[in-house]
Amino acid sequence: MTQRKIILRQTQSPGDILTFTRAVVDLVKSYPDYMVDVRSPCPEIWENCPYLTKLDEKEAEVFTIEYGRDGKGIHESSWSGEHWTDAYRHDVERQLGVEIKKTAYFPELWVSEQEQQWINQVETEFGWDGAFWLLNAGHKPDNELKQYHRWQEVVYLFNDMFKGSVRLVQIGHKGHNHPELQDVYNLVGKTDLRQLIRLAWWAHGSVGPLSLQFVISAAFQQPHVVVAGGKESVRWHLYPNGRYLHTNGALECCKWEGCWLGGSQGKCLDLLHGVPRCFTVITPRMIVDAIKMYYDGGVLQTGVRGK
DSSP: OOOOEEEEEEOSOHHHHHHHHHHHHHHHHHOTTOEEEEEOSOGGGGTTOTTOOOOOTTSTTEEEEEEOOOHHHHHHHHHHOOOHHHHHHHHHHHHHTOOOOOOOSSOOOOOOHHHHHSOOHHHHHHOOOSEEEEEOOOBOTTOGGGOOSOHHHHHHHHHHHHTTSEEEEEOOOTTSBOOOOSSSEEOTTOOOHHHHHHHHHHSSEEEESSSHHHHHHHHTTOOEEEEEETSSOHHHHOOTTEEEEEOTTTSGGGSSSOOOOSGGGOOOSOEETTEEHHHHTSOHHHHHHHHHHHHHHTSSOTTSOOO
8 A cells, every 4th residue: 555644734613623533533544554644723632643643744745735624515414414524534535536434423532541630620610529511602703593592591490400410611712702601610711622622521511502512522422412503404413422402494494404504604584583593492491301311311320420
């Protein structure tokens, strides 16, 4: 087999970059003689990754490729069954001219043994050494279709249901819009990306919109509840162990697949009192019941820490 030296340059958002890990791992597993390195704005995602080889872009025979995402895969996902991770793999195949065997379904993260021995941030900041879920209640300033509007009610219902045996930890980027919620442990703006990854490793699961937190949970193969509404195709994001609360098929604006609006793609076309209608039909009770299902089913136990 011909050895190739390849640098993959991926410059999208952290959630995209984390999803891209699946394609990189599958590439190296399919072609173990290849030497592969990655350039991205999120090196924290690649820490401890055993599949990368450090390469110099100036070295002869090093092939650098810019990677994005196969747009065709997005628009066909509602009927093809293709997943977000599949689109990246297909993009790599196309640009390298090779076939890559799909070896798994989820993104990958690597937490070192040393990191696993550290006390988690919730315990150091708040003294809580019990079970917790991560809550992302925020969104980027330009995208109202990723912002659920009833998170405080979710918190009250969650706390009433679990009676303090499991807590909610609010997380998020300091540059994004996050409501100030009561009765949560607040770590908004207090975690860098690697700290967030370690925090998720300790958590029972995560709850929030279509954003980075659920991709991290998918990488750790842990429970997660996604308040998706009707923005995107269901099959594009779905992982087997996640509860994906969507409205596709229930509203005219997303009766077959997602509307794919929000941000630069355009504003929501079906607002109810200023809120995207797809969010108004998802109640706080539905969200908390989706979390509770993991405990009712026995995958999680209230008296047991995440790790």
